[in-house]
Amino acid sequence: MHQPIKERLEQYLGGTEGAEGVRAIESHLATCRECALEVDQMRRQAASLRLLRPDAVLEPGPGFYARVWERIEAQRSSSIWNLLVEPALAKRLAYASLGLLVLLSALAVSLDTEPAVPSTAPEIFIIADDPIGPPLGANPVQDRDVVLVNLATYEH
Amino acid sequence: MNANGSQEAALVRRVQAGDERAFREIVDRYQSKVLSIIYGILKNRNDAEDIAQQVFAKIYFSIGSFDFRSSLLTWIYKITVNECYDYLRKKRVRKLVYESDFTEEDALRMMNSEQPAEQVRAVDTLLAERDLVMKLLEKISEEERTLILLKEVEGHSVEELAQMTGLNQNTIKVKLFRARQKLLRAAGRLMRRRGMGLAL
Numbered sequence: 042m043h044q045p046i047k048e049r050l051e052q053y054l055g056g057t058e059g060a061e062g063v064r065a066i067e068s069h070l071a072t073c074r075e076c077a078l079e080v081d082q083m084r085r086q087a088a089s090l091r092l093l094r095p096d097a098v099l100e101p102g103p104g105f106y107a108r109v110w111e112r113i114e115a116q117r118s119s120s121i122w123n124l125l126v127e128p129a130l131a132k133r134l135a136y137a138s139l140g141l142l143v144l145l146s147a148l149a150v151s152l153d154t155e156p157a158v159p160s161t162a163p164e165i166f167i168i169a170d171d172p173i174g175p176p177l178g179a180n181p182v183q184d185r186d187v188v189l190v191n192l193a194t195y196e197h
Numbered sequence: 198m199n200a201n202g203s204q205e206a207a208l209v210r211r212v213q214a215g216d217e218r219a220f221r222e223i224v225d226r227y228q229s230k231v232l233s234i235i236y237g238i239l240k241n242r243n244d245a246e247d248i249a250q251q252v253f254a255k256i257y258f259s260i261g262s263f264d265f266r267s268s269l270l271t272w273i274y275k276i277t278v279n280e281c282y283d284y285l286r287k288k289r290v291r292k293l294v295y296e297s298d299f300t301e302e303d304a305l306r307m308m309n310s311e312q313p314a315e316q317v318r319a320v321d322t323l324l325a326e327r328d329l330v331m332k333l334l335e336k337i338s339e340e341e342r343t344l345i346l347l348k349e350v351e352g353h354s355v356e357e358l359a360q361m362t363g364l365n366q367n368t369i370k371v372k373l374f375r376a377r378q379k380l381l382r383a384a385g386r387l388m389r390r391r392g393m394g395l396a397l
Contacts, residue, residue: 042374050377051348051355051370083377086384089330090349092323095237101228101246106221109253116254 045069046076053080054087205269212260220260224253227270231277237350238281238331252280268361274351275343282335329387336383341376348373 042050046066052058053066070077178184211219231252235245255276263272334342347353347361355373359366 047374048370051373055348055354057354079381082381086377086380087349089326090345092327092330093237093346093350094352095233097233097236098229099232099236099242099245101232101249105228105246105250106224109224109250109257112250112254113257116258 042076042079043069043073046073046080050080050083054084202268206265209260209263209265209269212257213263220257223256223269227273228253230270231273234274234277235281238278239284240327244284248280248284249277252277255280266363271343271347271361274347275339278342278346279339285331329384332387333380333383337376337379341372341379344369344372345376345380 046053046069049058049062049066053063058066070080208219208222212223228249231249232245235248235252236242239245239248252273256273259276263269334346337345344358344362347358348355353361355366355369358364358369362369364372
């Protein structure tokens with residue numbers, strides 16, 4: 042469509058273009074087949090759109106506001122539950138729960154497989170530090186046993 | 198912003214602050230307009246009030262996001278048209294919805310309306326044409342749809358649309374022209390698919 046027609050199209054279709062403008066547009070349309078066809082289609086399109094004009098002004102029935110408010114209250118109270126069943130959030134919750142489950146399982150497995158602290162170590166230290174035990178040098182065989190036990194259970 | 202605009206802005210701010218009386222004022226002010234828009238689009242009195250209730254519930258829950266760039270009416274108009282489309286989508290079989298919900302009283306009223314072009318059209322042709330218009334309007338953006346409906350259905354001028362939307366007049370003209378072209382292209386595609394001549 043040519044620019045001069047495009048610029049005045051809304052006024053022309055709406056019937057608000059001045060007489061001089063209408064004459065100028067129509068003389069162009071008489072010689073330009075492309076513009077004439079498009080303007081004609083748009084005029085028919087505008088008429089079709091006007092079919093959606095209401096042919097009556099409707100008034101709501103009594104108690105309309107009360108019904109609107111009831112609907113608002115109902116939607117407000119259900120919104121928290123809707124949030125939980127909302128697909129995107131439900132998916133995220135499922136992923137988060139799964140992640141937590143994997144984390145807890147891994148933690149449980151790692152605790153099970155950790156090497157146990159030798160329960161004899163304190164006893165060995167007690168033997169080694171036992172003040173009432175026989176002093177070193179009294180019995181060479183016993184001395185050797187004490188040294189071997191200390192070496193075998195030595196820890197940093 | 199004019200006096201009406203600033204009053205309207207004050208009213209919206211009161212609703213945004215949680216003032217229920219201000220919300221009631223909005224409902225009182227726009228209920229008839231909303232109902233008429235819905236009835237114009239769906240030609241179904243039975244469901245119009247139910248959809249209008251849902252429109253006002255939507256307004257209540259989303260008014261916090263109203264940014265004052267457009268007029269309140271433009272914003273409400275957009276919500277109302279979207280709600281009509283939601284209703285149609287829920288019904289799924291659009292053609293059947295129109296035909297079953299369109300009463301004889303509605304048909305007579307439409308035939309006797311003031312527009313001379315409508316008087317000579319048969320009711321079934323009108324139904325098919327309205328059906329087509331609604332389908333085509335789904336093919337353009339929400340903004341384009343609101344603008345072209347405000348222009349053709351509500352009868353607002355380009356100057357009024359500029360005031361209502363906060364856009365300048367040239368932008369309005371460009372957007373309307375693009376919307377009209379898109380509608381024509383969509384109509385052409387639809388007619389080719391149906392093997393019909395271009396009726397719109």
